[in-house]
Amino acid sequence: MKTRITLIIAALFMAANFGFAQQDEECMLNLSMMNDYVKSKKFDEAYEPWMKVRNKCPKFNAAIYQYGEKILVHKIKKSSGAEKVAFIEDYMILLEKGREHYESRYSLGEVLEKQGIMMYDNKKELGKSDMDLYNIFDRGYKEDLENFKSTKGLYVYFTKTVDIFKAGNFELQKVFDKYDDVNEQLENLNGKYAKSLNELIKKEEGGVILAKKQARYKKYYQDKLVANEKIAGSLDTYIGDLANCENLIPLFKKDFPTYNNDATWLKRAVSRMYNKECTDDPLYIELVKAYDKTAPSADTKYFVSTILRKQGKNKEADGYIKQSYELQTNPFKKARLAKKIANDFKKRGSYGSARTYYREALKLNPSDGTPHLQIAAMYAKSANNCGNSNFNKRAVFWYAAQEALKAGKVDPNLKGAANQAANSYRANAPSKAEIFTEGNGGTTITIGCWIGGSVKVPSL
Known part of the structure; x- marks a missing residue:
């Protein structure tokens, strides 16, 4: 029995680089039982040995927290009332303890987004408000954006912003700012996923057969890109008529004198007016000129081309398009720009x-x-x-x-x-x-x- 337990622990260690803080035979036994039950998806049976090893040896093995999440999620789904709330609260504590004992495996952003999603899925049972949900995701965004990767978490973060605005507790500008924040994070994540996916595709095109782990990653990247694109579309649907020209133009007119040298504000204002087809308003031209003057870039050159195109100066516009494309150095963003330029030419019949x-x-x-x-x-x-x-x-x-x-x-x-x-x-x-x-x-x-x-x- 001891040999079997030792082999299981060793296997866990080798597979996931788990570490031990103390060698305790009882903890080894309960960890072994928990491992067997979880792998067989017998989560109810796994609960008792898991609780024992968790309480006696909290630093014994990272599997206590990783498998513990699965056990508690199962318990939450199968329970109701006060019992369900107790399991949810324990899940929240488990994540915090996982970060305390295995910080490298439990980043702050991941912990907060998992807690936030659990709160969102059980909002009624926990008596949580839209502001409660917004605050936990806002903390993840502000304190650990790098690890705020959940597609669902980003969606909830934005939709709660809209809901709080509609309740009269946020300004409209806050909604637009958060829309841009979330979309920029989705774009950054998609850039990373696309880069990793393209590297695997390049290997396949070179005749290399992907290992099982690489094949799993390939599917993961593909699924994340699809999910993020769907969420990006859902954000537009959720913001609805709030982001129409009737709301945008007076808002940007009011704030333009304050932010006429703020590159980030100008970029967002120009992008919003372009995407919502508010480009016929003279304000759009003012914004584009100010943006290009403040921070000339691939983006500004593209937007200048749209103005020239409106004025019928197609040859000059094409020159700015070329500048825009040449100035962009990020491969993922350059690919998106190429598609945007191509779409424009397609609409014109070129x-x-x-x-x-x-x-x-x-x-x-x-x-x-x-x-x-x-x-x-x-x-x-x-x-x-x-x-x-x-x-x-x-x-x-x-x-x-x-x-x-x-x-x-x-x-x-x-x-x-x-x-x-x-x-x-x-x-x-x-x-x-x-x-x-x-x-x-x-x-x-x-x-x-x-x-x-x-x-x-x-x-x-």
């Missing part, structure tokens, strides 16, 4: 220029397959203008389908959308009967106009 920037985005962030879908859509819209016969024009839809499918190959989360788009394009391509009539099955058609390239006609 498909060739749009594709150039979409392809730049793909080079910088190959794990993002959305540019492939955008390029495919442009191919499909150009079909009627690219070909010297009805058959050849519709053959462009095969080419569009090929491009759409690439999105699903680089990003599994886009596989459904990619397949749907490809099927839609194929439905507009020549039928088998038309291929038979034309007699060109298996031949290659050269596509003209801005698209270029070629596509092979399916063989019958």
